[in-house]
Amino acid sequence: MQLRISGIIEESVVDGPGIRFVVFTQGCFHKCIQCHNQATHDPEGGRLIEIEELLQMIKKNPLLDGVTFSGGEPLLHTEALTLLAKECHQLGLNVISYTGFIWEDLMKNKKHFADYLSQVDVLIDGPFKIELKSLNLSFRGSSNQRIIDVQKSLKSDDLVLLDW
Secondary structure (H helix, E strand, C coil): CEEEEEEEEEEECCCCCCCEEEEEECCCCCCCCCCCCHHHCCCCCCEEEEHHHHHHHHHCCCCCCEEEEECCCHHHHHHHHHHHHHHHHHCCCEEEEECCCCHHHHHHCHHHHHHHHCCCCEEEECCCCHHHECCCCCCCCECCCEEEEHHHHHHHCCCCECCC
8 A cells, every 4th residue: 555755754753752654655635834744745746655664664773762753644545544553553653633623523524534543652742833822832833733542531421631
């Protein structure tokens, strides 16, 4: 299976805790003002890559703590990313996903996102808002964005936030 990506970072310490492999998906329609990844907006941009190729890159680094899906908008690629996340979990890695959507809207369409969310450990939700920009936040660009423990939230049917 293939995934359309904008790029990757093989080792990042700013896209979640620990050392992370980051996949930047291609395509986004949120169009956040002053988005720092504007090159990811065009759904036809970037390049296609096989999930297996990404997995081989991930497997080469025994120092990784996890994998982060950023964008663009990862939720435009749920089928491929669900597969990749399952494989990452089998390697003992955790999975973080960013999204410009908010949790409450995802829960209104829970059936559509169920497989994907079942494979995500932490979700950082919400669009970037320039008027709420803060350089003092961990792993987020603006204060409206939340760090969500996905599995606890799904199990309790109530939003569970992490204090990172």
